[in-house]
Amino acid sequence: MKRIIVLISGSGSNLQAIIENINLGLIQAEIVEVISNDQNAYGLIRAKNANIDTFVLDHKSFNSRDEYDDALEKRIQIKNPDLIVMAGFMRILTPLIPTKYKGKIINIHPSLLPLYPGLNTHEKVINNSDKEHGISIHFVSPVLDGGPLIAQGVIDTNDNLIELLIKRIHSMEHLLYPLVIQYICEEKIYLEHSNDKVAFKDIELTDGILKIKYNV
Numbered sequence: 001m002k003r004i005i006v007l008i009s010g011s012g013s014n015l016q017a018i019i020e021n022i023n024l025g026l027i028q029a030e031i032v033e034v035i036s037n038d039q040n041a042y043g044l045i046r047a048k049n050a051n052i053d054t055f056v057l058d059h060k061s062f063n064s065r066d067e068y069d070d071a072l073e074k075r076i077q078i079k080n081p082d083l084i085v086m087a088g089f090m091r092i093l094t095p096l097i098p099t100k101y102k103g104k105i106i107n108i109h110p111s112l113l114p115l116y117p118g119l120n121t122h123e124k125v126i127n128n129s130d131k132e133h134g135i136s137i138h139f140v141s142p143v144l145d146g147g148p149l150i151a152q153g154v155i156d157t158n159d160n161l162i163e164l165l166i167k168r169i170h171s172m173e174h175l176l177y178p179l180v181i182q183y184i185c186e187e188k189i190y191l192e193h194s195n196d197k198v199a200f201k202d203i204e205l206t207d208g209i210l211k212i213k214y215n216v
């Protein structure tokens with residue numbers, strides 16, 4: 001059984017989707033801890049409802065990003081995870097954790113990377129009248145939203161208003177993130193350390209990644 005740590009800052013709807021996929025037996029793993037930088041994150045309640053250990057590491061109690069990440073790394077170390085899942089963790093990491101846990105830490109980002117790293121991706125899609133929008137799941141590297149791509153989910157924007165677009169993006173996240181986590185736990189997806197390339201076993205690829213067009 002793989003050991004997963006989930007890092008959150010907010011609502012935790014992706015966390016919820018992961019919990020449900022574990023409960024259904026689709027992901028062979030145990031969430032050994034949910035860590036939040038915000039004590040008010042609703043995801044902490046979701047974790048408690050599922051009897052999952054939680055830990056709050058409030059960034060406001062630290063003087064620098066380095067000190068915070070040092071403490072976060074120490075906490076992660078205690079739990080000795082096979083995989084760290086960033087699910088709406090709204091902190092930019094220093095290189096410490098991505099370097100130490102290379103190939104063992106993943107993130108989900110609401111854009112078709114390399115388009116629109118950082119914040120406000122939906123606004124950018126709308127302002128640029130993009131015909132497609134989507135999500136990207138990647139191994140985390142020291143470069144913000146820049147690590148090796150694993151998967152993308154794509155939707156037609158259909159000139160939707162932002163609220164609907166965000167809703168559709170979330171629906172897609174709740175399908176694709178658990179699937180990728182399942183494949184990583186089954187060792188069908190992993191990072192080749194020799195060349196930093198993502199390896200896929202028995203998975204149909206498009207443009208070299210797991211790419212799915214959704215009708216959500």
Ligand code: GRF
Nearest residue numbers: 011012013014088108109110
């Ligand atoms: C998601 O949209 C994810 O792409 C981004 O943060 C959001 C987290 O949502 N990184 P939730 O907390 O899982 O509901």
